[in-house]
Amino acid sequence: MKKTHWLRRLWQKPLVERRLDSELQFHLEQQIADYIAEGMTREEARRRAHMEFGGVERFKEECREARWENHLELFYRDLKSTLRGLRKDPRFTIVAVMALALGIGASTAMFSVLYNALVAPFPYKDQGRLVTMRIRDLDRRGGSEDDGDFRGLLSYRELMEYKQQNRVFDGLIANCEIDVVYDSGANNSYMAANYVTPGTFELYGVAPLIGRGLEPADYEPGAAPVFVLRYATWTDDFGSDPGIVGKTFRLNGVSRTLVGVMPPRFAWGGANLWMPRDPAVTEVIRGEFPQYWGVVAHLKPGVSIEEADADLNVIGNRIAPVIRAESPAHSEDYPQHFRVSAESFVHAVVGAEFRRTLFVLFAAVGLLLVIGCANVANLLLARATTRGKEFAVRAALGASRGRLIRQLLLESLLLAVGGAVFGVLLAWAGIRALSAAMPPFTIPSETVIEMNGWVLLFGIGLAFATVIIFGLFPAFQASRVDLQDALRDSGKGLGGTAAKSRLRNAVIVLEVALSLILLFTASLFMRSFVAIQHVPLGWQPDHIVSGRLPLPRQRYKTGPQLVSFFQPLLQRLKSTPGVELASPVSTTPPYGGFGGTIEIPGKTHFGKWESLIQLVGEDYFSVVRQPLVSGRSFTEAEVSGAQKVAVINQTFQRRFLDDGDPLGRTISLEVLKDVPDAVRDPSFRIVGVAADAMNVGLERPTEPEVWVPYSVTGSVMRRLLVRTDPPPGAMIATVRKAVWAVDPDVAFADGAPLAEWLNTFSYAQPRLGFFLVATFATIGLVLVTLGVYSVIAYATSRRTHEIGIRMALGAARADVLGMILKNGLALLVPGIAVGLLASFAISRAVTTLLWGVSPYDPLTAVAVVFLLLLIGLLACWIPARRATRVDPVTALHCE
């Protein structure tokens, strides 16, 4: 029986034990047999044999120990010599450990973000089975899945139909955002609230931290008004007072009792507080009832999203004609061709674009991990070649192949462990940095980004696999190679065996290619980011305070009621020191109001004509400093009298009124017929034309836009823009005070400098993408530089002898330099070619994330190729120069 391998013995202990038993037993039996043969009785023979042998169990134990002791001793010796070997070559050790650490750290950090933001962003039960509903108009651009153009809110009427008729959900809840003014007696403050339907907390499986949640009785008609509070609001605004539960608060003029505080991560709908409302019960109190609800449903076990889609479409097609016929105001709710779909709740909350950004970042970091591993592999291969002789000598001196493998394995493991330790540190730091850098509102407020154990394990596993595979390569080589041959090869060869150098070169070509992809993508992101920042807005966001005005709906339903609020407010603001001008507005630029259909009398056309409609005061154009190209803005009298006058932008004029002077002509804003406080005859006379400005965000071309006096309807959320003299941040409190002074029931919500808001919403996401990809690309470039350098330096040092001969025979330094650089180019050029082709092939994937730059941008490509070539040649030049400095005599003696 061949000696069992010591590893095998670990799990074959029973067999080993049996063997040990039978070995000792054999001894005793032989001895007994011999004594019996000498004439003893069996009993005596047995006693004597046992006495002479000593304690069987004790020797068994010693046998076991003998083996372990030996392994520990060997291991310790190997460990010491391995550490010595790594210390002797610190450049190799540091580069290998850092390359592994960067790969592990960056990929773990990135994947953790991906996992926490996209897969499990919520603290809710069974979140993968939660869906929300969307209704799309298939005739519009928004037909595609990713486009933001859809209706995600349902009227209470639809809500009830879908809830009762569906066969695919085992739970359906809804929420409705509502602005709340909290009157503490001393002052008013604004809070975002949500109405929630029965079963909400049960569906999410979240229990309150203190107090109780909302119970069925709270939804009954006539029940005492109650609410539950968000954890962050409790800690920030109420000092974590545990005695707060049971107290009464005046919210929107109603006394409500606080019954519970939710745990830290519960933040559904981004609300500060949640109030019970059952649409089925409160439907009777129509009029003040909130109109549209967001839906969250839980799929029944075994039901797929596609099945849910099918079921919802059946219901949609059943109720659409009824709703169209019953209420003309809702006729737009179900267009001619529509599709109802269930969407994963997680996907619905994290926008498609941000999701794509994260995937691109993850791909980038994956490339980095591959580059890192390739680099380490290359270093190990190069090291293996130089050590070929060392191993041959040791094999000749009697080191077994197993021992050599063990030692190489140990070295690889030490590198991997070092990489893993630093990798975890990097991942930890990276996750902290990434959570801080997340653009607001791209991930839900419930999300907590933490290190993901599985991916950490994956990264470490990959690192271990790399070092073990490539680290053991020399061991197999050394044990196969003919000893004589290896001993004779004393470093004069042309860089090791051809096969080995081909493998090394292939790895470098791969590295160069991958790094080019990273660099190219990073450059595209950078150019895109710069382009977005340099978009001419068409107006000036500096020195403007912007905020929302949640007006109590009961008191502000009509245009004249709005005038009674805004006129004194604007008067008061204008006379406030530091304020220049102010204007109400329906959406904050660069978003130009709400969209809707328009008509122009006397013009016929195919398809819908649509325009953005913005509700403003007379000073709007002065506040944002958007110039008028002809005509005039509104007068104060036109605004306060709700005159039907309009200012259009140039795009509107070009698209719909390209036949002569638009001033004085009439347009019909059909959409204003459909709002609750409808305009009966929405014909507006054009008095001015404004210069084009960005009005659908910064990344899309300007759409047609119409400005009309804010007083023409009482519907639609209103905001306030105030141009200030001092920096706007200092004026927020002043504006808030002015608002309260006019109406204590109105709060100035989300007040902030407009430029800051623009920065957060429009630039944060491209900045994050650019910054991270650029970081990864830089790291990748450094790794590639090291890779090219190590390969060329290694090959050059192997040729010192040859270079010496050449120079002794009269070769000029320039010739030698050229020869080595040519070798470098032979690696760089194929790598760059492959990388460029691959970049063009995959840059289509990032097209949607780019703005103002083509994914095949030749300038970017040239710049990146040039950079990589330059750095690559620099990496070759250093060892090349060193080689040419060598004194020929030394080189010839070089061994």
Add this chain to the structure above:
Amino acid sequence: MPLEKNDLHRGTLDMLILKIVAAGPLHGYAIAQRLQQISKDYFQVPQGSLYPALHRLEEREWVEAEWKDTSTGREAKFYTLTRKGRKQLEVEVLGWEKLADAVSLILRTAD
């Protein structure tokens, strides 16, 4: 293991085992018998202590073991000296002889 008068040092026992095994494949019992015969019962060690030593030598790859049938048809573990073991034996014998020479030289001249 407390050291008694006729106890063996671990290294010495190892060397003796290697020397005995050098004669050819032997099982533990045979090695014990040879040890006793050659030393004329001089060493008073329990016979069982041979086995931890054998296992230690096997682990160091100085001897290798094989399960084979004995002449009586029973299966036993036979030990053989390896190439490494032979080198080790040479080293140890050399070391031992040097030590013995040095010690006897001191004993003869120090009086």
